[in-house]
Amino acid sequence: MTDIDDIPAPQGHLTLKQLASRQETNLHGDIPGGWLVARMDQAAELAAGSEARGRTATVAIEAMDFLCPVRVGSMVNIFTRVNEIGHSSIKIDVEVWIRALHERDSDELHKVTEARFVMVALDDNGRIRAVCQDD
Numbered sequence: 001m002t003d004i005d006d007i008p009a010p011q012g013h014l015t016l017k018q019l020a021s022r023q024e025t026n027l028h029g030d031i032p033g034g035w036l037v038a039r040m041d042q043a044a045e046l047a048a049g050s051e052a053r054g055r056t057a058t059v060a061i062e063a064m065d066f067l068c069p070v071r072v073g074s075m076v077n078i079f080t081r082v083n084e085i086g087h088s089s090i091k092i093d094v095e096v097w098i099r100a101l102h103e104r105d106s107d108e109l110h111k112v113t114e115a116r117f118v119m120v121a122l123d124d125n126g127r128i129r130a131v132c133q134d135d
Helices: 033-052
Strands: 013-019 056-061 075-085 089-099 110-121
Touching (some): 013 033
Antiparallel strands (some): 013 075, 075 089
8 A cells, every 4th residue: 555545535526615714714714514504505505406317405414523614715626426226215424524725735634524314316396206317
């Protein structure tokens, strides 16, 4: 194993990218976890919607640990990867990586959190439907 193999890197596709702005901060000047979860949910919905070819909804979020705070000015990068497609559900792995505002290495990303989102495909009436899959 080489040193490069030991360096963690984002898994999946960059789905959302957003600047953590001052308007989003909590009392301590950090970005709240709920703000991150909302962006992760958006990214999971985009990824699942593409697979389902339509509307989806979150039915579960598996365990999530926050590894470090997100400061104002950080660029938040959200990566998604389809983990599993069932009859009506899609499991999406979501990772959040940030690039800090005053990072010495402008290409260095730091992992903030990850979770698995379980999404279901919905029809126009909001009822669960089968995920469209290529035959």
